[in-house]
Amino acid sequence: MYAFDFERPTTIADAVKALSAEDAQALSGGQTLIPTLKQRLASPSRLVSLTAIPELKGICVADDGALCIGAATSHADVAAEATAYPALAALAGQIGDPAVRNRGTIGGSLANNDPSACYPAAALGSGATIVTDRRKIAADDYFQGMFETALDEGEIITEVRFPVPEKAAYIKFEQPASRFALVGVFVAKYAGGVRVAVTGASEDGVFRWAEAEAALSSDFSAGAIDGLSVGADGMIGDLHGTPEYRAHLVKVLTARAVAAAG
């Protein structure tokens, strides 16, 4: 691997300061970034590890009932401890494999915004709030396309706040080699309506399926989306699946997620 400077601050303030240096890159669990560095797909001159900052770790329930997860909390810890939001815990427990789940973090996943990652579907499907070292960003404003987010240079996610729904489920059609979602659908039913977020399908990254949300908000049953269809325009096409296949999966998995949510 190429040479770079490495820092491991222990406070958010020191991490923000370290990241203000030119060409600095935050490193969280590293389960995507380290392979990316090995392949020279990225080559920052300075890495700032966020894994030694205690205030970035942990799970709690806020006064308003929202589940708050520190950005450097591992997938394994969310799977084991996010009992207040079972669909989210189940999603975390299906990411990658056990060793990856012990290192990978929610903040890292959301900052990277891989178009096939699981957490973006949970955040968008829950209307989560992405809290950073300097502001709060609604999930609807946060995801801005494949690997694109609203984060500024050097901005660190500190916490993610999930309003806990009445019912929810995530169904992932797994791409078995990478264990990413070929397509994944997160459905969450709140008092104010249903949210449906789709990952793995669109060339623009995670998105909300508005027609399904409208249909499910008036009738939360798998049959409510029977009459809907998803177009293949803008869907990802690769050796694992055509755009048409992914479009088909969006509807199938949405129905399965509604059924699983009960």
Add this chain to the structure above:
Amino acid sequence: MTKVSMTVNGKPVSGEVEGRTLLVQFLREGQGLTGTHVGCDTSQCGACVVHVDGKAVKSCTIFAAEAEGAEVTTIEGMANPDGSLSTIQQAFQDHHGLQCGFCTPGMVMSAAALLAENPKPTEAEIRDYLEGNICRCTGYHNIVKAILAASGQDVAVAAE
């Protein structure tokens, strides 16, 4: 270069590393613990699994500097204090849970992490937990049997 200190198999160790030094390089090249293998170097195969603070991680996908202060256990730390094989290692031998043996260190470390979390896993739970450990001899059936046996369960339930 920065100095890192950690405990490896119960022994305090330290060394000078670059930021880019992976934990597996520190273990193999710095400490001479070559039991931990590098198979794919792309976080896929699991041959490099070690325990960091009791949790299975892929040592090719964590920098040595991130293990500062950690308790690290490698395959060399798995045998009993008298040098005899641990229950899991003995089960791998008894049930022929290895063919070429390259993946075995990672398989044993993942199996140990599984049994620490779940002392009586089902066959399906074992197979699910080993999702990140690849055996290119495809010797999975006997690996699963070995882990069932190590957990004190009847290996006859494993599918052929």
